[in-house]
Amino acid sequence: xxxxxxxxxxxxxxxxxxxxxxxxxxxxxxxxxxxxxxxxxxxxxxxxxxxxxxxxxxxxxxxxxxxxxxxxxxxxxxxxxxxxxxxxxxxxxxxxxxxxxxxxxxxxxxxxxxxxxxxxxxxxxxxxxxxxxxxxxxxxxxxxxxxxxxxxxxxxxxxxxxxxxxxxxxxxxxxxxxxxxxxxxxxxxxxxxxxxxxxxxxxxxxxxxxxxxxxxxxxxxxxxxxxxxxxxxxxxxxxxxxxxxxxxxxxxxxxxxxxxxxxxxxxxxxxxxxxxxxxxxxxxxxxxxxxxxxxxxxxxxxxxxxxxxxxxxxxxxxxxxxxxxxxxxxxxxxxxxxxxxxxxxxxxxxxxxxxxxxxxxxxxxxxxxxxxxxxxxxxxxxxxxxxxxxxxxxxxxxxxxxxxxxxxxxxxxxxxxxxxxxxxxxxxxxxxxxxxxxxxxxxxxxxxxxxxxxxxxxxxxxxxxxxxxxxxxxxxxxxxxxxxxxxxxxxxxxxxxxxxxxxxxxxxxxxxxxxxxxxxxxxxxxxxxxxxxxxxxxxxxxxxxxxxxxxxxxxxxxxxxxxxxxxxxxxxxxxxxxxxxxxxxxxxxxxxxxxxxxxxxxxxxxxxx
Amino acid sequence: xxxxxxxxxxxxxxxxxxxxxxxxxxxxxxxxxxxxxxxxxxxxxxxxxxxxxxxxxxxxxxxxxxxxxxxxxxxxxxxxxxxxxxxx
Numbered sequence: 001x002x003x004x005x006x007x008x009x010x011x012x013x014x015x016x017x018x019x020x021x022x023x024x025x026x027x028x029x030x031x032x033x034x035x036x037x038x039x040x041x042x043x044x045x046x047x048x049x050x051x052x053x054x055x056x057x058x059x060x061x062x063x064x065x066x067x068x069x070x071x072x073x074x075x076x077x078x079x080x081x082x083x084x085x086x087x088x089x090x091x092x093x094x095x096x097x098x099x100x101x102x103x104x105x106x107x108x109x110x111x112x113x114x115x116x117x118x119x120x121x122x123x124x125x126x127x128x129x130x131x132x133x134x135x136x137x138x139x140x141x142x143x144x145x146x147x148x149x150x151x152x153x154x155x156x157x158x159x160x161x162x163x164x165x166x167x168x169x170x171x172x173x174x175x176x177x178x179x180x181x182x183x184x185x186x187x188x189x190x191x192x193x194x195x196x197x198x199x200x201x202x203x204x205x206x207x208x209x210x211x212x213x214x215x216x217x218x219x220x221x222x223x224x225x226x227x228x229x230x231x232x233x234x235x236x237x238x239x240x241x242x243x244x245x246x247x248x249x250x251x252x253x254x255x256x257x258x259x260x261x262x263x264x265x266x267x268x269x270x271x272x273x274x275x276x277x278x279x280x281x282x283x284x285x286x287x288x289x290x291x292x293x294x295x296x297x298x299x300x301x302x303x304x305x306x307x308x309x310x311x312x313x314x315x316x317x318x319x320x321x322x323x324x325x326x327x328x329x330x331x332x333x334x335x336x337x338x339x340x341x342x343x344x345x346x347x348x349x350x351x352x353x354x355x356x357x358x359x360x361x362x363x364x365x366x367x368x369x370x371x372x373x374x375x376x377x378x379x380x381x382x383x384x385x386x387x388x389x390x391x392x393x394x395x396x397x398x399x400x401x402x403x404x405x406x407x408x409x410x411x412x413x414x415x416x417x418x419x420x421x422x423x424x425x426x427x428x429x430x431x432x433x434x435x436x437x438x439x440x441x442x443x444x445x446x447x448x449x450x451x452x453x454x455x456x457x458x459x460x461x462x463x464x465x466x467x468x469x470x471x472x473x474x475x476x477x478x479x480x481x482x483x484x485x486x487x488x489x490x491x492x493x494x495x496x497x498x499x500x501x502x503x504x505x506x507x508x509x510x511x512x513x514x515x516x517x518x519x520x521x522x523x524x525x526x527x528x529x530x531x532x533x534x535x536x537x538x539x540x541x542x543x544x545x546x547x548x549x550x551x552x553x554x555x556x557x558x559x560x561x562x563x564x565x566x567x568x569x570x571x572x573x574x575x576x577x578x579x580x581x582x583x584x585x586x587x588x589x590x591x592x593x594x595x596x597x598x599x600x601x602x603x604x605x606x607x608x609x
Numbered sequence: 610x611x612x613x614x615x616x617x618x619x620x621x622x623x624x625x626x627x628x629x630x631x632x633x634x635x636x637x638x639x640x641x642x643x644x645x646x647x648x649x650x651x652x653x654x655x656x657x658x659x660x661x662x663x664x665x666x667x668x669x670x671x672x673x674x675x676x677x678x679x680x681x682x683x684x685x686x687x688x689x690x691x692x693x694x695x696x697x
Contacts, residue, residue: 020657020660023653023657027625027626027628031628057652057653213668214667215652217668217669218652218668218671219648219649219652225656
């Protein structure tokens with residue numbers, strides 16, 4: 001893996017967590033910076049790296065992590081174990097440098113005093129406060145002298161247990177003393193001291209993995225090489241928060257992102273949300289997490305491919321919903337590209353695109369946004385929704401130095417401000433995006449092996465369904481066997497994977513007219529050109545069978561407004577119709593095949609209808 | 610794995626770490642012969658070599674090695690004995 005430009009290097013640094021890759025990127029970044037200088041457009045900041053541990057191994061990774069968060073550091077590294085002198089002494093190199101940010105790296109072995117065996121809890125508390133002062137006082141001096149903001153870490157757990165499990169209830173033991181110091185550090189830290197919560201990180205990954213004893217004895221490394229990227233990224237996220245560069249708005253998709261299932265197809269009773277069902281509980285937790293983010297000042301917004309009235313329903317009516325319509329500063333349910341919606345949201349909320357994070361379970365939507373709007377952070381999700389919260393958590397997009405009353409009220413503020421603001425739509429380059437998906441389709445008549453899937457799709461698809469005709473498996477088999485009926489299915493693959501069978505069409509041939517009375521598609525592949533591809537194929541096959549005209553019908557239902565103009569958009573003309581249905585026609589001689597961005601892997605059995 | 614195979618993979622790690630395609634190692638090469646091979650680089654080498662060969666060095670082992678020859682012997686011994694136990 002090689003990266004030749006800053007944007008490639010920084011993109012990879014933002015997405016990889018593999019330590020080996022990170023080390024390689026760190027070296028590439030150092031060489032690249034030596035040749036080209038730092039990337040342009042970043043905030044330049046004077047940063048000191050100090051510690052009671054060896055900091056050399058952190059320098060490169062920290063520089064890379066800061067760059068990837070938009071900070072170009074002028075980074076100075078103080079000599080080993082000199083953090084006290086460097087911060088206290090007005091004549092020190094660090095004081096002379098006058099850093100805007102000081103990063104101080106320590107481990108429990110830098111704690112200068114410990115309780116003696118038999119010390120009562122009162123003594124342990126007194127000592128813990130002394131220890132905190134030992135670390136906080138130098139920060140105060142440096143801050144008063146230079147205005148420096150300081151990132152201090154909490155301590156990873158003490159790695160030995162001479163008292164065994166008794167240590168958990170012994171005030172004089174080292175294990176509890178480290179815990180006590182960590183909590184007290186948080187209580188006593190002034191606003192300009194920010195805590196890098198190493199105690200939490202070490203527990204997340206496990207102390208034996210976080211802390212490499214060999215490298216401590218050998219070279220006083222504060223953290224195992226495998227977790228240096230995590231240490232550096234977490235520190236850089238805090239720095240971004242200090243310098244006001246954290247993200248502010250979380251934009252979420254709905255179906256399979258905030259609940260299990262598709263509201264348009266499954267309905268209020270069919271989506272999975274709430275207790276008693278593992279998937280429902282996962283989504284409830286996701287909603288609880290978002291609610292907590294909102295409470296600390298993160299703006300929430302919805303961008304979903306849905307009908308608005310349907311999309312808002314779960315937040316209004318679902319008995320287990322945690323989020324309510326008023327928790328969102330904007331709610332955009334429509335069928336336009338998500339990048340367009342995000343761009344308009346940015347204008348509406350008066351925020352830069354670099355303030356946004358976009359959460360969507362669908363890899364194609366994520367890619368569309370990444371390509372169109374590289375400034376927006378789009379976390380890569382797994383196919384297990386229980387990973388969504390930890391992934392969001394680890395990315396640390398929303399670090400802030402403090403949560404103020406204004407933060408807590410921010411959502412309400414924005415809701416008022418954005419109401420009524422005029423919107424401006426802009427087209428993104430849709431063709432380039434579709435081409436980049438490398439879509440490949442297989443079109444075939446109804447085949448025996450697919451009867452089950454065809455029947456399932458016919459009976460559960462509500463939104464992209466022109467006639468909402470429901471059929472049994474026997475009826476599906478009947479259509480397949482009828483020589484006067486043309487049937488087609490489409491399977492679609494793209495570079496994100498195989499979507500399987502996603503479109504079903506059937507039409508009856510009478511005289512020289514093919515009348516399409518069944519056309520439905522999975523919403524997963526909406527706006528990808530599948531309907532155009534399928535029509536091209538149907539016109540060709542119908543022509544081969546002697547047809548001269550294609551007709552189609554739209555029967556409105558409660559859920560299929562999405563395809564109201566389906567035939568019009570495909571170039572059909574309206575025919576007279578009654579009882580709310582619309583009827584459409586196109587002459588085969590007048591039909592010009594559509595350009596699509598899908599290559600056809602195979603079109604089978606074109607000789608038979 | 611034969612010694613020449615080990616040597617060639619070790620050499621690749623050195624070339625990448627020190628960003629110097631001209632590095633040629635033999636059994637007698639010492640830290641003094643490679644530009645930039647200081648104590649920090651020794652730790653970085655240890656990390657990269659453990660990653661490359663899937664072995665684990667014992668505390669102090671890496672810093673005590675006299676030359677590349679000794680490094681090759683220790684890697685070979687660890688590869689032969691299943692990796693993580695200290696050598697004889």
